[in-house]
Amino acid sequence: MKKLILSLARRVKNLAAQGRTAWKQASRCRRERILVLLISPLTAFWLMQFFFGAMPWEINPGAALANWICLGAVYWLACGLFGHVARFSVLLHLLAGAWGTANYFVSNFRGTPILPWDFSALGTAAAVADSYQFAVTWEMVVGVILLVVLAWSLRHQYSEDRFRVAPGGFRRRMMMVLAGAICLIPVLHPQLLGLFGVKTDVWDQTSVYRSSGAVAEFLRNTEFMEVEQPEDTAPETVSAIVSGAKADPLPAVSAQHPNILAIMNESWADFEDFGNITLSESTMDYIKSLDNAVVGHAYTSVFGAGTSTSEFEFLTGDSMAFLPSGSIPYQQYILGASDSLATLLKGYGYEARAFHPGEKTSWQRNIAYPRLGFDSFKCGDDMDVPQTDEHGYVSDDSDFRQVIWEFEHKQEGTPLFLFNVTIQNHGAYTVEDYPAEVTVEDAPGAYPKAEQYLTLANKTDEAFRQLVEYFEQQTEPTIIVMFGDHQPSVEQEFLDMAYGVSEDGMTMEQYMDKFKVPFVIWANYPLTGEKPGITSLNFLAQYVLRDAGIQTSAFGSYLWNLTKTIPAMTFAGYFDSEGNAYSHLETTEMTDLIRQYQTVQYNELFGGTDRQSSLFAAPVS
Numbered sequence: 001m002k003k004l005i006l007s008l009a010r011r012v013k014n015l016a017a018q019g020r021t022a023w024k025q026a027s028r029c030r031r032e033r034i035l036v037l038l039i040s041p042l043t044a045f046w047l048m049q050f051f052f053g054a055m056p057w058e059i060n061p062g063a064a065l066a067n068w069i070c071l072g073a074v075y076w077l078a079c080g081l082f083g084h085v086a087r088f089s090v091l092l093h094l095l096a097g098a099w100g101t102a103n104y105f106v107s108n109f110r111g112t113p114i115l116p117w118d119f120s121a122l123g124t125a126a127a128v129a130d131s132y133q134f135a136v137t138w139e140m141v142v143g144v145i146l147l148v149v150l151a152w153s154l155r156h157q158y159s160e161d162r163f164r165v166a167p168g169g170f171r172r173r174m175m176m177v178l179a180g181a182i183c184l185i186p187v188l189h190p191q192l193l194g195l196f197g198v199k200t201d202v203w204d205q206t207s208v209y210r211s212s213g214a215v216a217e218f219l220r221n222t223e224f225m226e227v228e229q230p231e232d233t234a235p236e237t238v239s240a241i242v243s244g245a246k247a248d249p250l251p252a253v254s255a256q257h258p259n260i261l262a263i264m265n266e267s268w269a270d271f272e273d274f275g276n277i278t279l280s281e282s283t284m285d286y287i288k289s290l291d292n293a294v295v296g297h298a299y300t301s302v303f304g305a306g307t308s309t310s311e312f313e314f315l316t317g318d319s320m321a322f323l324p325s326g327s328i329p330y331q332q333y334i335l336g337a338s339d340s341l342a343t344l345l346k347g348y349g350y351e352a353r354a355f356h357p358g359e360k361t362s363w364q365r366n367i368a369y370p371r372l373g374f375d376s377f378k379c380g381d382d383m384d385v386p387q388t389d390e391h392g393y394v395s396d397d398s399d400f401r402q403v404i405w406e407f408e409h410k411q412e413g414t415p416l417f418l419f420n421v422t423i424q425n426h427g428a429y430t431v432e433d434y435p436a437e438v439t440v441e442d443a444p445g446a447y448p449k450a451e452q453y454l455t456l457a458n459k460t461d462e463a464f465r466q467l468v469e470y471f472e473q474q475t476e477p478t479i480i481v482m483f484g485d486h487q488p489s490v491e492q493e494f495l496d497m498a499y500g501v502s503e504d505g506m507t508m509e510q511y512m513d514k515f516k517v518p519f520v521i522w523a524n525y526p527l528t529g530e531k532p533g534i535t536s537l538n539f540l541a542q543y544v545l546r547d548a549g550i551q552t553s554a555f556g557s558y559l560w561n562l563t564k565t566i567p568a569m570t571f572a573g574y575f576d577s578e579g580n581a582y583s584h585l586e587t588t589e590m591t592d593l594i595r596q597y598q599t600v601q602y603n604e605l606f607g608g609t610d611r612q613s614s615l616f617a618a619p620v621s
Contacts, residue, residue, distance in 0.1 A: 032157065033085050033086070033157060036085055036086060036089050036154065036157070037076070037079065037085055037089075037176070040075055040088075040089040040092055040093070041067075041068045041069075041070075041071035041072035041075050041076075041092070042064065042068045042071075043093065044071050044075075044089075044092045044093045044095075044096040045064065045067040045068060045071055045096065045213060045215070047093055047096050047097050047100070047143055047146065047147070048096035048097060048099055048100035048213075048214055048215070049100060049210070049213065049214065050100065050139050050142070050143050051096075051097045051098075051099075051100030051101045051104060051139060051140055051143045052100040052101075052103050052104045052107075052113075052209065052210065052214055053104055053137065053139055053210070054209075054210040054211075058210055058211060059211065059212070059213060060197055060211065060212070062196040062197035062198070063196060063197055063198050063211065063212040063213050063216060064213070065196055066186070066193045066196035066197075066198045066212075066213065066216045067213035067215050067216045069183045069186060069187075070183070070186065070187055070193075070215045070216055070219060071092065071096065071215060072179070072180065072183050073180050073181075073183035073184045073187050074092070074180070075088060075089070075092050075180070076176045076177070076179045076180035076183065077176070077177060077180030077181065077184070078180075079173070079176050079180075080173045080174065080175070080176030080177035080178075080179075080180060081173075081177065083173060084158075085157070086154040086157035086158055087158060089150070089154060090147075090150060090151045090154060093147055093150055094147060096215075097143050097144075097147060099214060099215070100143075100214060101140060102114060103209060103214045104137070104140075105134060106118075107205075107206045107209070109304075109305075109427065109428060109489060112205045112206060112304075112305070112326065113205055113206055113209045113214065113217075113218075114214075114218065115205065115218070115221050115325070115326040116218065116221050116222045118326070186219075187219060190216075190219040190220045190222055190223055191220075191223060193216050193219060193220055194220075196216075197212070198212045198213070198216045198217065198220055199212070199220070200217065200220045200221060200223075200325075205217070205221075205325075205326075221325065221326075226324070227322070227323060227324065227333075227602070227605075227606065228322070228598075229602060229606075230595065230598050230599040230602050232599065233599060233602055233603060233607070233610070234610075235603070235607075235610045235612055237599060238599060238600055238603040238607075238612050238615070239612055239615070241558070241596045241599060241600055242554050242555060242557075242558045242600055242612070242615045243554065244558075245554075245557050245558040245560070245561040245562075246557070246561070247551070247552070247557040247560075248557075248560065248561075250546060250549055250550075250551060251528045251529045251530070251546060251547075251549070252528055253525070253528065253529075253547070253548065253549030254477075254525050254526055255477030255479075255523070255525045255548070255549060256477075256549065257348055257349065257350070257415045257548075257549075257550070258415065258476075258477035258478055258479050258523065258525065258548050258549075259407060259410075259415050259416045259417075259418075259476060259477065259478040259479070260345065260350070260415075260416070260417045260418070260478075260479055260481075260544065260548055261403060261407070261416075261418050261420070261478065261479070261480045261481070262314070262341075262417070262418070262419045262420065262480075262481050262482075262541075262544070263400075263403070263420045263421075263422065263480065263481065263482040263483075264307075264310060264311050264314065264419075264420070264421045264422070264482075264483060264484075264485050265396070265422045265425065265460060265482055265483065265484055265485070266307065266421070266422045266423050266424060266425045266426050266484075266485060267425040267426060267427065267453070267484065267485065267486060267487065267488040268425060268457065268460060268482075268483070268484030268485070268517060268518060269457070269484055269487040269488060269516075269517055269518070270283075270284055270297065270516075270517070270518040271283075271454075271498040272284070273297065273516075273518070274498050274499055274500060274513060275500075276497060276498055276499070276500040277440060277441075277442075277497060277498050278440075278441040278442065279438055279439070279440060279441060279454060280438055280439045280440075280441055280444070281437070281438050281458060282458075283438060283454055283457040283458045283460075283461055284457075284461055284518065285461065286461045286462070286464065286465045287461055287464060287518075287520050290468070290520070290522055292522065292523065292526060292527055293520055293521060293522040293527070294519075294520065294521040294522075294527065294529075294531050294532075294543070294547075295518070295519070295520045296518070296519055296520075296531070296532055296533070296534070296535070297516050297517065297518055297519065297534055297535075298483055298484075298516075298517055298518075298519045298534070298535045298536055298537055298540050298568070299512060299515045299516055299517075299534065299535070299536040299537070299568045299569075299570045299572075299575075300313075300484070300485060300486050300515045300516075300517055300536070300537055300570060301313065301319070301320035301321070301515065301537075301570040301571035301572065302320075302485075302486045302515070302571070303486055303487055303489075303514050303515060304427075304486060304487065304488065304489030305486065305489070306326070306328075306485075306486060307363065307421065307485045307486070308328060308329070308330045308363035308365070308368075309327075309328065309329060310485035310486060310537055311419070311421060311485065312329040312330065312334075313536070313537040313538040314341070314483070314537045314538070314540055314541055315340040315341050315342065315372060315419065315541070316338070316339070316340050316341075316372075316538075316604075317341075317538050317539070317541065317542070317555060317556060317559050318538060318601050318604065318605065319536075319538045319569055319570070319571070319597065319601065320570065320571040321569055321570060321571050321574070321584060321594070321598075322597075322598045322601050322602070323571075325571070328363065330363050330364050330365065330367075330368035331363070331364050331368075333605050333606075334368045334371050334372065335371075336371060337371055337373075338371050338372055338373075339373070339553075339555075339604070339613070339616035339617040340372040340373055341417070341419075341541050342354075342372055342373035342374050342417060342419070343372070343373035343617045344545075344552070344553055344556070344617055344619065345415075345417045345550070346373055346375075346417075347617065347618065347619060348415075348550060348619070349414065349415065350414070350415045350416065350417045351375055351410060351411060351414050351415070351416055351417065352373055352374045352375050352417045352419075353374060353375060353376050353377070353378070353406055353416065353417070353418050353419070354369045354374045354376070354377040354378070354418075354419045354420075354421075355377070355378045355379075355399075355402060355403070355406065355418065355419070355420045355421075356377075356378075356379055356380075356420070356421040356422075356423065357379065357380040357383060357387075357393075357394035357398065357399050357402070357422070357423050358379060358380055358393075358394070358421075358423045359379060359380070360377070360379035360381070360382075365377065365421075366379075374419070378402075380394055380423075383398070383402050384402065384405045384409075385398060385401040385402050385405050386398065386401075390424050390456055390459060391429070391431040391434045391452065391456065392431065393423045393424050393425075393426050394423055394424065395424050395459065395463070396422055396424045396425075396459060396460045396463035396464075397459070397462075397463045397466065399420065399422045399423070399424065399463075400463050400464070400466060400467040402420075403418060403420055403467065404467070404470055406418050407474075407478070421485075422460075424456055424459070424460065425453065425456045425457060425460065425488065427453075427488055427489055428449070428489075429448075429449040429450070429452035429453045429456075429488065429490060430448075430449060430452070431452065434452055434455070435455070436448065436451040436452060436454075436455055437455045437458065438451060438454040438455045438457075438458050439451050439454075440454075440494070440497075447490065447491045447493065447494040449490040449491050449494075450488075450490040450491055450494040453488045453490055464482065464520075467480070468480070468522060471524050472524055474524060477523070477524060477525045478523065478524050479521065479522070479523040479525075479527075479544065479547055479548050480520075480521070480522050480523070481519065481520070481521045481522075481540070481544045482519065482520050483517060483518070483519035483520075483537065483540060484517030484518055484519070485517070486515070486517065487514060487515070487516070487517065495514075499513050499514070507581075508573060508581040508582065508583055509579075509580070509581040511572065511573070511581075512570075512572060512573055512575070512581045514572070515570055515572050519535075519540060521543065521544060521547055523547065527547050528547075529543060529546045529547040530543065530546065532563075532567065533567065533579070534567050534568045534575060534579070535563065535567060535568055536567075536568040536569050536570050537570075538559070538569065538570075539559055539560075539562075539563050539567070539568070539569075541556075542556055542559055542560045542563070546560075550619075551619040552619065553615065553616055553617055553618060553619060554614070554615040554616075554618070555600065555604070555615050555616045558600065562593065562597060564577065565577060565590060565593060566590055566593060566594070569594070569597075574590070574594070576588075576590060600615075604616050
């Protein structure tokens with residue numbers, strides 16, 4: 001054994017000596033190319049993070065190695081196949097800088113960087129991009145200078161690419177192809193990146209993109225594109241879970257099949273509710289003064305963006321808690337005829353219409369709404385009333401006038417279900433000449449984005465007054481529900497002040513405050529239904545149906561019973577009946593109930609031929 005070890009040691013020493021000799025004998029240009037070949041993926045990674053706003057020393061060594069491997073896979077394959085080491089080095093740095101820049105702006109605008117499923121929503125992003133201000137940072141300026149210096153410093157190598165033409169070049173290129181192919185393994189199997197310390201954080205994607213790299217983290221997020229399948233998905237199990245929920249008697253309602261107007265108001269939030277700020281004017285004073293109304297708070301699964309996920313939860317009763325982080329159900333899961341609030345109400349003879357004053361193709365609503373059972377869908381180009389704008393978007397005043405138009409032009413004798421998604425309060429809140437009519441009393445002018453948003457929210461309150469006053473005069477029974485889809489992305493300093501705590505010091509209950517939005521249910525007939533303390537968007541429709549005197553489906557009855565134990569549940573977490581908040585990472589006495597919910601939802605969305613269709617649309621007999 002000793003002789004074997006000595007023999008191996010001599011061989012290693014000889015190989016090292018041969019390597020040093022070969023390195024000394026190699027031409028200076030070849031040595032430069034070898035260095036460029038080895039370090040380009042690493043320097044490109046550092047440049048990418050620099051554009052993103054993260055300094056190299058913020059990255060742990062394992063994550064740096066992981067990103068070097070990921071970028072190296074692409075770079076070495078390209079060099080091996082085409083032979084242009086210097087040119088592809090410059091191109092790699094250029095693409096890395098562009099990726100870092102894109103992640104910076106997306107994270108700045110909506111609170112999360114680019115996620116794999118965002119590419120299915122490029123049309124929606126393009127439709128609202130003009131409303132955002134793209135301010136260049138000093139890091140970007142320095143990064144561009146570094147790119148120019150790199151391209152200039154490698155200029156002498158562009159025409160001397162001996163990896164491509166010199167004797168033995170084919171062998172070297174095949175070695176690069178082999179190296180790239182090996183490095184592709186963790187790219188194609190991103191769970192292996194965990195070996196380097198690259199871990200995902202679905203609640204704070206921006207931080208992990210900064211600490212673990214915008215390439216490796218993006219790849220790790222692709223693991224969430226596959227929906228987790230529950231252990232037992234047998235149809236009998238699903239039926240047993242749902243049938244175990246008994247339908248509560250409906251409250252006495254004086255109206256029969258009233259018109260139902262559901263308004264999901266863009267970025268509608270109630271920052272005053274947290275009790276930590278005072279505004280020059282309340283943004284919900286009219287709504288909170290309403291008689292015969294239920295005003296409360298619901299929890300959503302998204303912050304700052306992701307409107308379609310909130311409407312998906314409200315319309316279907318499904319929860320984003322069981323779907324991948326940041327996924328877009330309209331594009332990924334609503335791939336055919338699907339049950340929803342629209343299909344349920346159509347079973348009672350309702351006409352189901354949808355209206356959104358933005359682009360028809362945003363979030364692919366023009367495809368999703370018909371699949372969810374809506375008879376028609378109007379967008380901004382289809383509006384029948386004059387349009388006025390607020391900071392570049394159709395105002396809630398115009399939006400609500402179109403809601404009235406739809407009511408006035410419905411088929412006589414047929415109740416109307418109208419689902420309306422507004423756009424007035426959409427970000428960004430950076431229009432320079434837009435007057436701030438609502439300010440933070442203790443620091444006026446200190447938070448221009450927040451004050452622009454608060455001014456818009458106040459106009460929502462005013463527009464809702466006009467809507468209510470109109471339907472107060474109508475004899476046809478009508479119930480209106482309005483709720484927010486998510487909170488706005490404004491200055492973090494303002495949010496910290498509103499919540500009363502900085503983001504890194506939040507308890508679970510305080511963290512859930514980021515997903516809290518207001519709702520109001522009002523009718524022109526007496527409301528006698530149950531008033532929720534708190535709820536979430538996947539449960540909210542059940543309250544509306546009960547206030548409308550309409551029997552829900554078996555699935556809806558199951559959801560109603562679930563709210564007695566878990567009154568609110570979102571992707572971020574859930575509450576128990578005592579108001580305590582929990583993360584989905586915790587195991588509690590409610591964990592089994594949540595798993596049952598997951599099983600039922602999986603059958604609804606992905607059950608295929610085993611889908612228990614009768615549970616999800618037909619009313620309880």
